[in-house]
Amino acid sequence: MADLSTxxxxxxxxxxxxAELGQGLVEAGCVENLQVDAGRIQLECVLPFACGSRHAALKAELETLLKQSFPSVSVEVQVSQRIDAHPSAKKLPGLAGVRNIIAVASGKGGVGKSTTTVNLALALAAEGAHVGILDADIYGPSQGMMLGVAEGERPETAEEKYxxxxxxxxxxSMSMSYLVDENTPMVWRGPMVSGAMQQLLNQTLWQDLDYLLIDMPPGTGDIQLTLAQRVPVTAAIIVTTPQDIALLDAKKGIEMFRKVDIPVLGVVENMSVHICSNCGHEEALFGAGGGERIADDYDTELxxxxxxxxxIREQTDAGKPTVIAEPDSSHAQRYREVARKAGALLAKKVQSAGNSIPNIAVELD
Known part of the structure; x- marks a missing residue:
């Protein structure tokens, strides 16, 4: 075995x-620090996305494979993860303290986008990533309540401008709800809202984030266009429900991100089935298969x-979302599966060429 080579x-x-990366570990460049000598193999498998819960099982699988291939040598495999920055397709300057920005959006309100955002953020953190949330819904911020931030708690300032x-x-996290009374309506026109969103994003001292999730307001208006033009968004996730009216608006959201060169990682179908809290019976109240159809139509992932x-509703309203309230529950595991899949897709993302912004023309009859 002295002649064993790398x-x-x-x-x-x-x-x-x-399985989640969808490609070979060697092909993906995950095998590092490979050392081979007489009677011993050592290597490190460095995964490019947040998947801490899988490290032990992957280590065991790789060691078993190598021991079967080379029975007379000792094998030592270390598994870790390193989440690199993926620059935006629009070649905008990166945001200090943030490696990747993911916009979580929906074409319409009421589909559970904010609940999905906070649970995905917590799921990514549970998988070993450093995560932040920007609540970009200036008119109706909700992340503060969902994260259990007390009313009236204000962020500390630094250098009198951050x-x-x-x-x-x-x-x-950062949200407009941290800066104003929760009963104060934001009666602002579009440019003011867009400016506020940019200030919240750029004047927050984010600390070493692997992922910053932006909880977008519904629709395809000012905030979305400002985000596309001026923020180095890495990719987007679309949240929808199975019903046809929600899918119609979700399609518009996907089309909007494509027009401004922001890759869509995939679709999350929320409220897919209703689960009875008494008997556990599952029923598709809003229809079935909608998320899968839209993913197929737009060549993206469910x-x-x-x-x-x-x-899920009760825990989020109480400021302890499902992923931390019941981390071992089936609901929490679903969020973690979505988080790992999104992270793996982001790691594989192919940068699209070009830096085009759609031309918007307003014609008056």
């Missing part, structure tokens, strides 16, 4: 395909299907 070890690993994000459950469950 090429032989890599050849043995060549066919090992990671905010320090408020941290709850290991998540850094990231996951989330239930309409009383517990």
């Amino acid at each position: 090429d032989q070890v890599l050849a043995a690993l060549e066919g090992f395909v990671d 905010f320090r994000p408020i941290e709850r459950h290991g998540i850094q 990231l996951g299907q989330l239930p309409l469950a009383l517990a």
